[in-house]
Amino acid sequence: MVENSNTKSKKEKTKEYKQIAYKVISDVYLRYPSWKDEQLVLPSPIYPSTLDSVDLTNKQMAQVPFDDIRKSVLCGTIIGDTSLSIEKKYKNARFQSKHSTRQAEWFTWKFRVLLKELTNESGVIFTPPDGYQAGSPLRPGENVLGKLKIHSKAHVKLTELHKVICVNNRKKMQRSWLNHMNNYFLMTVWLDDGSLYNGRQGQICFNSVPVAEQNIFRAYLQSVWNINTKLEVKSDQPVLTNGQTNYVINIQEQESLKRLLRLVAPVVPVREMLYKVCFCQKEPSELERWKTELLNLVRPEFKQDVMDFYLSLPCSPEGDGECLNQKNL
Numbered sequence: 001m002v003e004n005s006n007t008k009s010k011k012e013k014t015k016e017y018k019q020i021a022y023k024v025i026s027d028v029y030l031r032y033p034s035w036k037d038e039q040l041v042l043p044s045p046i047y048p049s050t051l052d053s054v055d056l057t058n059k060q061m062a063q064v065p066f067d068d069i070r071k072s073v074l075c076g077t078i079i080g081d082t083s084l085s086i087e088k089k090y091k092n093a094r095f096q097s098k099h100s101t102r103q104a105e106w107f108t109w110k111f112r113v114l115l116k117e118l119t120n121e122s123g124v125i126f127t128p129p130d131g132y133q134a135g136s137p138l139r140p141g142e143n144v145l146g147k148l149k150i151h152s153k154a155h156v157k158l159t160e161l162h163k164v165i166c167v168n169n170r171k172k173m174q175r176s177w178l179n180h181m182n183n184y185f186l187m188t189v190w191l192d193d194g195s196l197y198n199g200r201q202g203q204i205c206f207n208s209v210p211v212a213e214q215n216i217f218r219a220y221l222q223s224v225w226n227i228n229t230k231l232e233v234k235s236d237q238p239v240l241t242n243g244q245t246n247y248v249i250n251i252q253e254q255e256s257l258k259r260l261l262r263l264v265a266p267v268v269p270v271r272e273m274l275y276k277v278c279f280c281q282k283e284p285s286e287l288e289r290w291k292t293e294l295l296n297l298v299r300p301e302f303k304q305d306v307m308d309f310y311l312s313l314p315c316s317p318e319g320d321g322e323c324l325n326q327k328n329l
Helices: 010-031 068-078 101-114 156-165 183-193 211-225 254-267 271-276 284-297 300-312
Strands: 083-085 094-100 124-127 147-151 194-197 201-204 230-233 247-251
Touching (some): 010 101, 010 124, 068 094, 068 101, 068 156, 068 183, 083 156, 101 147, 183 201, 183 254, 183 271, 211 230, 211 247, 247 254, 254 284, 271 300
Antiparallel strands (some): 083 094, 094 147, 194 201, 201 247
16 A cells, blocks of 8 residues: 655655556566567567458558557557647657556557657656546555556657647547558457446447547447447446536447457457457357357466366356346446
8 A cells, every 4th residue: 555645755756656656667677677678579460351442551640650560559448548749849649548457468568668769757647546446456466556557758750640640739539540450459448448348238438528529439439340340438437527518439339349348359469458349148049159159369378377267156046137247447
């Protein structure tokens, strides 16, 4: 637990919180020692066949100096809660983001492994829990609970990306750049902002993203990836703290949800996020079929984790199809 630091100076608190963040990330590297290797080996991306005949090579996004995987992961995280802007007195753009310490593996893989060119360890800090998280008890094996926050470098490559996905220094969802994305983009969106509920349905929460832009994203999913969705008011939180209506993107069709998860599962890079592709269906035979398929989709090193997941977190006995693993966070 973090000690009460009310009497500490701001400098002392900052030092303490940075040390906590370094310790959390150091523990992640112990679980994934291969991340220290210079060459990161990644599954090949999947591109939408619907755009095979479209020549995108001369488009502006194609000129942004990132490889396709890093470009897709960056765009996937930026359209959610990650900010990208050019701050006053800065020439180049930088991003800011944060994740729960319960997603430390995902945070570390994204920002300190895949995108390490854009970040420094000194840009990471721990922040104490607030809101819902403040009332959450530590789980077995947890020593700390809060958020990991990162400020990237101000980098010329981010400035080039900023020119494409930002208008008046504000990120904007546009079909022109969405067409350049691959399944790493879908994976990042899903792990950042997606969730399974009722065991059989998917939901993507973009919160403050304007409705018009959410509809652009929905149209992209439907026409490019054949994933059908609905835009609906979030039933358990219809209004955001800023007073705006809280819309969510629901994926209620089983086949559409499976199409999404089949694209996401092969490139999920960390164990702690596997629960986002493990879901329960009411019919035991359907559940068994999905489990078998999922074992062939995930990375080989995660197969046993998927098996253990379903064995240790069975569907709730009430028979409503809700699976305990969807309550992981």
